[in-house]
Structures are given as structure tokens and as C-alpha cells.
Amino acid sequence: MFVRVNSASGLPLYLQVESQIKHAVAAGALKQGDALPSVRKMASDLRINPNTVARAYQDLERDGLIRTVPGGGTYVADHVPGLLKTEKMKRLRPYAMQLAVEGTHLRLSPDEIVKLVEDSLDELGVKP
Amino acid sequence: MYFWKYWRDTRRGVFVYLGVLIWIVLFWMYAIYRANRLHNIGGDPLILWAMMVGVTFSFVYMCAIVMGLILGTSNVGSDFAKGTAEFLLTRSRSRRYFVWTGWLTGMAELLSLMIVTGFIVVGATAFATGPVWRRVPSPIRFQVDQDFIDIPKMVLAAVLMAALVFGLTYFMSVLLKSRQRGVIASLGILTAYQAVNVILKDWARISLPSLDLMERAYASETWHLSPQVVMLFWAVLALAFPFAAQVALDRKDI
């Protein structure tokens, strides 16, 4: 399980951990039912505070992406989180806005910006 | 395990001392052996025994002073100089424990060394003279000419001497947080005391309690305290030193 964090990047560490796990799940590197390292193990591997990892795991569990089994063990969830479509769209909107702002700033055309998104989906192996 | 640490710190000094002592004694025995070849060590067994006792106690007193000074520097004071006081004094024992354990271990080492010294020297000289003490009617307390020789008293004097030199050096080392400064201060105080004593004797005809408890100044015309009081005074002082070291350490910031 290769998660790496960069403390100089300005993005909070727990968000980095969350996003890397989400990335791994989206790309299929982590499949449903796969085990995640314990909080302590991941924290010591990354040399960060266990509470940071715990928070990331909590957030992911709240979002339904992972689940903890009583008695230990954290696993990728067996089913897709049951969020309403509107909720999902609401979540993604800030990222879309950020992309739009940056793209406009760099004077890319709307088509070029959309192509970027399509290329990323391709990289992840998500078929249209 | 502090006494173990104390021993580890001092053992080299102890072995060096024993080595030097044995070397001197062997040389001494060789000299006696040569002398024996040329002259017969005959003569009055009482005088011989008195000489043996005198020589033995000289060695023992030397041991008390030299090793008292050396062993007295091995304590919490030397840990300050080495920078390990912070480690030592954050072990869960009172500071008093470290002062007294050090003092007791040091005194035990010192007295053991003095006893060993005594036996080695007596043994070495007896090698040449044979067991002279058997030929003397009262080997423990006797008189030769004008001198009264009282071996138990000499033993007590030696022990007090050791306790004083050791205790003073111990206290100074703890107070000044350093081995070198402790030894220098101790020597300085002992020398100054002797100097003051001599001056007072000459000018004011006063004898301060002497460090040499066998001194016959007690028979002289200077004002002096009685030998019993002197012994008591030294005994109290010898015990006061570790107390003083304890107080000094308790109050200090490390």
C-alpha cells in the first residue's frame, strides 16, 4: 500500500491520505474487500501523527468508502456509498470550479479543459 | 545500582593503587632481603615490632590520604563535570540517596584498601623478621622508651583521617561540581589548616585539633583540647561532610 504525503505542499495531511486512498480505489488498485493498514502502521510508515491517519479513516468511513470491523481491521467497503446524485454533484462542484478557474486563467478553451478531464478518466481506466 | 556505578568509576584507581603498592612492597622486600644478607636483623623484638607497626601505619595513613583524595572525587560532583548529572538525577531516587550511597561505597572501598595495605605491609616485613609479635608480651599496647603505642587508637586515628580526607574531598567535589576543583580545594583546605595550626602554635601558643592524632604536641605547653575531645570533634566533622554534601545538592539547580 503506497501512500506518500508531502508536508510542504500546503494541503492538510489527512486530506492527502484520504485522496490517495480514494485515488487507489478509483483506479482499481484497491478493490472492494481489500484490507487497509492499521492506523498505527500507516502513521509510522508515513512518519505522521496517528490522529491524522485516524481522521482520514474516519472521514472515509463516514463517506462509506471503507469500513472498520469490530475487533480490528479496516477494509475497502463492499458497496458503493449510497449518496444521492445531487449530493455527489455538490461534492464535486468545488473541484470543477477550481479546474474552470485555473483553465480560464491559463487561457485554455472549454474544449481543452474538458479534454483534460477525459484524459484523466482514461488514465484511471474508467471507460465512457 | 548506584554503588555498582560508583565501583565502575573507581575501580581503575583501586587497581592502580594496589599495583603501585605491591610494586613498592616487593621492592621493599627485596631491600630487606638484601639487608638481611648483610646484617642480622636481630635485636630487641620490641623495637622491631614497634618499627613494623610504625611502618605499617605510615603506609596506611598514606593510603588514607592519597586514596581518600582520589576516591573522594568520584561522586555526583564528577558527574556534573561530565554532563551526566542530568541523567543521573532524573533516575527515581532522592538526591540524598546518591550522596549517601556514594559516600558509603567510597568509605567501604577506602577502608578495605587500608586494611589490605596493612596486611600486605605487615606480611612483607614479617617475611624478613618472622612473626615478631609473638615474641612481644603485649603486642597491642606497649611502650618503647618514651612512646606509648596503642594500636587500637592508631586504627581509630587512621579511620578518622580517612573519613576526614575522603569526606572533605567528597563535599568539595559535590559543592564545586567538579573532580579537579574538588581535589584542589580539599588539598588547599588541608594545607591551609596545617599552616594556620603552625602559625597559631608559634604566635599564640594554641594548638588546633591536629590532623595527626598521634602527635605528641599534646604533651607540649600550647593550649590544646584533650585528645578525647579532638577525636570526637573529628568524628562529628567526618559525618558532617556527607550531610553538608546532601544539603548542597538538594538546594542546587542542576
Add this chain to the structure above:
Amino acid sequence: MTEYAITTAQLAKIYPGVRAVDGLDLRVPRGSIYGFLGRNGAGKTTTIRMLMCLASPTHGSASILGLQWPADRLAILQRVGYLSEKKLLFEAMTGRDLMRFNRPYFPRWSDEAAKRYAERLEIPMDRAFRKLSQGNRTKLCLLLALAQGAELLILDEPTSGLDPVVMDQLLKVLIEDYAGEGRTIFLSSHNLAEVEKVADWVGIIHQGKLLLEAPLEEIRADFRRVAASGNNLPAQPKAQIFSVASSGSFTEYFVRNDAERFAAGLRAQGAAVLETSPLNLEQVFLQLVKKEEPCISGNIGATPAAVSSSI
């Protein structure tokens, strides 16, 4: 079970002419990793030595693990593992000797734990202390503190003088074995990047006083740099502004909280707010402890980046 591993109340250590520690009120929550930061000579080591009962305070009080301080000194010393700034142990003793020496003082000492740490940290246990490198010395000192079974570790600049590999080893062992489960780590450090990764709480001491004590998350969430340009902008720190730097018509504000409202207030005054950006721990620290500097004029038309580099 008390909530705090360490609390101090107006703790002070005053020497003639120097107020080394000047009324310190620390609150170190149990189970946290608390980074105690400050410049050289700010009072970190003096504070730590007082907590470890090595030095007595001029006034003020403290409580460690709920125990009376310094009355319960021996109980405190049993339950607190200490790494001194000096990192010196008895020079003639080997690691094994030192374990043997240390054992009787701590009822919760574990030889097994000590052996495990020795392996994981790769410490040569049969070499005399004076022959060990700086890294190995620090590791050995830490081993003794860890194997003691302490509930609280007080570490005075544990990573100073260490190469990156050893630093990494230490952090790994500390986090893996120690953090959490109600055990607390209180460490002073100059290495802000590392503290930022590892700490829950941060306390910044400057000239003997506590300038800031907050959860690291709060600092990340609330502290902001606001770059603005305009006229008649506030020029001095006040209220939420803890530092100001200006150059020409550009001004940088470092605010503790409510950055959005502050920025809105500036806009209401007619200023243009160029950027609101988060701060990392090093930036917060530097802005809090730097000397007060008068406004630097000149550099008209300079970009905010140039402004910050001229500080």
C-alpha cells in the same frame, strides 16, 4: 485519569537580569504529541528542566500526570521518560551496562522492550558510550527512556545533530510504539517541518512567554496570510492581526482567525485583497517571533512575492 499530562501555572525562572521563563501556562493534553517550539534561548530547556525537577522555579507551579509537582518528584520521575539536551550517559559503560544500571529505578522497565528497540534502532549495545557516534548516543538515550515504560516522554531536541536516516528511524519508532493509547510525547524541537508532520498540539515560547498554544489543525485551518493593496490600511498588529509587513502600497497581514471577515473588512475600506493563503508552521513561527520591524517603504509596484522575500 486527568485530562492533561502537563499543566503549568505562571511558571517562572528568573535570574538576575534574565527572565528565562516568564509566567508560562502550558496545557499538554494526555495522549497527544506536543511540539514545544522556540528560538535558541527562548526558555525551552529551562522549562523542561524545571518539569523534570532538575531546577526549581522562581515562582509558579505545575502538575505532571496529575501528580503534585515537585512534591511527588520520585513518582513523577518513575513515570516520565526524559531525554536531556546533552544526551550524555556514563562514558565507560556499554549499552548493556546502562540497561543494567537503569533497570532498578523503574518498576515498569522491560528488558524485552529494550532489546527490541536496540534491534530496530540498530544500536551497538556492547560498545562503550564514549565510542558511540552522536546518532547512536541519542538512540541509546531514547532506548532507555522508552524501555522504562513511561506514560509521558519529555524529549529536549531529540533530533538535533542527527542525520536524516537516524531522525527517520527515531520518528518511526516513536510513532509506532509510543503515540496514542494515552501516552504523551512532549518534545522541543527546531525542526519545524518534522513537528508539523507529527504533532497534534504546538506551543510556541518566546522570551520566556507562551505566544501560542493550539492544536496544529486549528493553526492550519485558521491562520491565514492576507495580501492586500490600497491606502490607509492598518499598519500595526492588533486584534487578530499578529504580524504585518508592507512594502510600498502592498501589505501582507498574518491573521489568527476569521480571515474571510477580515478580508471583507479591507474590501469595505476600498482595498484590493489579492490573495488569502494558508500558512505552514514555519511561516507562522517566523511571523510570530521575528522582531517588530518598521514598515519598509520602497519597491512600489512590487508583487506580493517580492514583499515577503524582503522581510
